[in-house]
Amino acid sequence: MNKIMIGGKPVEAFMEEIRKFHGWVAPGVLLGGFMVDYALELVGQEVEADAIVETRFCLPDAVQLLTPCTCGNGWMKVLDWDKFALSLYDKKNRQGFRVRLDVGKTAAFPNLYNWFMKLVEKKDLPLEVLNRTILEAGREVLSADPVTITRHYAKIKKGKTGVCPSCGEAYSLRQGALCLSCQGDGYYQIESPAEIFLKQAVSY
Amino acid sequence: MNKIMIGGKPVEAFMEEIRKFHGWVAPGVLLGGFMVDYALELVGQEVEADAIVETRFCLPDAVQLLTPCTCGNGWMKVLDWDKFALSLYDKKNRQGFRVRLDVGKTAAFPNLYNWFMKLVEKKDLPLEVLNRTILEAGREVLSADPVTITRHYAKIKKGKTGVCPSCGEAYSLRQGALCLSCQGDGYYQIESPAEIFLKQAVSY
Structure with a gap:
């Protein structure tokens, strides 16, 4: 297996960053790492991109670890939609890419499918096994679309x-x-x- | 002047962490650092604390830099209240401390007061000057109360x-x-x- 890289560094280093920031190597943040890495590649590293994340669970931390967008600097917006998807887009022309976990594609990775669809108890799918599946799957379970952002792109101003x-x-x-x-x-x-x-x- | 410590490290190191994570040394994150540091001391380092932040601007990043609570791990909740205040509390008994920027106390630090109340243009108050004032003020502009958390403490569960x-x-x-x-x-x-x-x- 080739060395897996996330955000320009070996995935093991990224996993250590997850542990330090998020508290444990949560599968959602690890998977999110592949998603953000993919979105960054599609948008282009030279683009100053803002982020919209469609779930409050895990995924925002992958964005915060791999991009300059954070919860407190206003460049990442978090929608409480419970969808495992995110968009990175050029803040100047609002064009970018939306990357999502594609549930259809997870069929080839039963651990991932069962975890994501909540069909398995935590005790029956140890974290290490699930994370190994995520590393095996990588981008194979993701889909991406070019998008133009139509809402939520405006900088939120503080009032008086x-x-x-x-x-x-x-x-x-x-x-x-x-x-x-x-x-x-x-x-x-x-x-x-x-x-x-x-x-x-x-x-x- | 004694060496200023935030989160157990010299404030200069904390400022470098702000720059890396937040993109620039925003005064709100620097001030937030003093607030989180104070709240951590009051709650006690041995307590496993959750966080509630009362603004989406800047302050969440101070919490994320200085505690294990993040946007994506569910231990930090962000209320869009536009109040510069936060609570850290023991997740077992919901007791903790709320720390806020006390606008009355900022009167002794006109730069801080004028910035916080938006009475001065950015061009008339350079970042370096404002941040120096924040370092001078430290906890003198903060107030804290012991609190029991009555809402927003429950872990948010993912639905089916x-x-x-x-x-x-x-x-x-x-x-x-x-x-x-x-x-x-x-x-x-x-x-x-x-x-x-x-x-x-x-x-x-």
């Missing part, structure tokens, strides 16, 4: 900043007269340190 | 996978009878390679 009259914290005025937390979307309850201490004492 | 009867691509059945793209949310138009070629020819 104000101070929420309820909590006194800064927020973007485009959220309304109050910040979203004070509008009822809050996700936390502030505790006094003593309460934290008591709860911990009770839990022992 | 099916094949969309319209496009033939795999998607999560929880999205409905068709994938979201075929429901009308599509963001791309597939081009034949010849069309791409013609458009490029015209644009020259």
Whole structure:
């Protein structure tokens, strides 16, 4: 077998990067590596490309490891669509390529098909076996189309900043007269340190 | 001035990591570094912490650089709230700390205040000057509260996978009878390679 390269380096080095960044060598990020590598080759390394990822699971981390696009710099947008696909496109003319895991093509790799379609329990398909299948499959399970991006390409601008009259914290005025937390979307309850201490004492 | 440490390393090394990952040493990621570093100290390094970030701008990258939480591994959730705040919390008992940029405290650092409240043009506040102010301010412009997380803490599960009867691509059945793209949310138009070629020819 020829040496497998992802993002210009041996796949073993890429797998180590996955482990460090993502916490473990998740099959979705490994497979995603082949997808991003393919998309980069199609778009051309000389193109300054933005990314749209169609799932929040795993795939965004492959994009973040192999391209300059990150969650926080605005060059990668993540759609919560649960589709294992991504587009890289030239931010100047919105032309690029969409690469997807092609479920039809996975039929030749039953481990990959069974994992992707959730037909097998984790305990019955060890990670090492699944990842070996992914390395064997490589681009053979992918499909790509040239695309023109028609939505989600605009840079998201921050709105004007104000101070929420309820909590006194800064927020973007485009959220309304109050910040979203004070509008009822809050996700936390502030505790006094003593309460934290008591709860911990009770839990022992 | 004592050596400034972020995430256990000199801030200069952290700034180099920002440049490599985020593309440039964005003030929001640098400031975010102080916030994440503070939250990690409060929560305790021995705690396996999940993250909730209250803005999609910059701050998620500080979390990704300094904690095991990433966009793709599900340990970091990003709320599109436009508030410069984040919580790190123990995933077992949902107790942790919320750290925010405290706009009241920035009054002592006019560059920081003016940048954060968007009162100054980029050309009138060079990046180097702003970042120097952020290094001077450090935690002095932050506030922290002990919190219990009441929402958004659950691990997001993937739904059952099916094949969309319209496009033939795999998607999560929880999205409905068709994938979201075929429901009308599509963001791309597939081009034949010849069309791409013609458009490029015209644009020259």
